[in-house]
Amino acid sequence: MSEITTPEGANSQLGQCLKAARQARGLTLKQVAERTGMALSTLSKVENGLMSLTYDKLVQLTSGLKMEIAELFNPAVAAPAPGRPVTARRSISRVGQGQVITTKFYTYTYQCTDLIGKRMVPIVADVRARSLEEFGPLLRHGGEEYFLVTSGRVAVHTEFYAPEILGVGDGIYLDSTMGHAYLNAGEATSATGVCLCTSEAPDLYDQLRQIASREVAPLGGDELPP
Known part of the structure; x- marks a missing residue:
């Protein structure tokens, strides 16, 4: 399967999350391309909200960066943390759960x-x-x-x-x-x-x-x- 080009802005969240995840790891787009085997031009289009990715490409991207796919669709997780902003994340573990x-x-x-x-x-x-x-x-x-x-x-x-x-x-x-x-x-x-x-x-x-x-x-x- 191949990437799907979409109107500008339609994939802004994916692009923002990818950029935040990349910056949080201190990587350039070129380094992401090297780690994932994806084209630099494709990654640039994704970050700028000009292109989406099919599932197999998402797996390729996240595997190369050693991250979870959900991080690309959750701004609170992907965003870097200058000044340690409050994320308001919370999870309760009940007896017998896990x-x-x-x-x-x-x-x-x-x-x-x-x-x-x-x-x-x-x-x-x-x-x-x-x-x-x-x-x-x-x-x-x-x-x-x-x-x-x-x-x-x-x-x-x-x-x-x-x-x-x-x-x-x-x-x-x-x-x-x-x-x-x-x-x-x-x-x-x-x-x-x-x-x-x-x-x-x-x-x-x-x-x-x-x-x-x-x-x-x-x-x-x-x-x-x-």
Whole structure:
């Protein structure tokens, strides 16, 4: 399929969102063209509201920029934030709600997934693995994170430090690029905690989901595919 040329102004929102998303990432149109494989002239027409894009081109564009398609149609998400303007975004997570990834040794429930482009990803973690052999390779991803134990005892293993045991109410803040793992160190079948991951990367949620999905064992319900 090809792009569809439309009257001037008809696609102004798409153009404005593309420009805002590009500027928020500090990219020129030429750099966007290089990353996406799209023609510079096409991108220029889109930004100026002179051209629309078919779905396959939207996928090509957003994949190259590592962003979600919805960002191109939501000015509040795509707009850069000089002076940190109020966006009035809000999301409530109810008990039992969230997108779930379950494996034999842990369950991650991602909260507030209706918000796109989050710079912070909240996760409720149910930890069952008791050894690194069970858990698998240490996790690594961009940004930083904070883990707060809400039940049981959790052993925190990191790449450069000796393991630490955390009890209910204890928390740890760490560099997420450092290898790390949370293990069950209590007598109960599992330990639970709340993990807040943050990064400047706009695709942090996708990164985390791909990492967590490495050994998915689907159990039905809201579990995510790998």
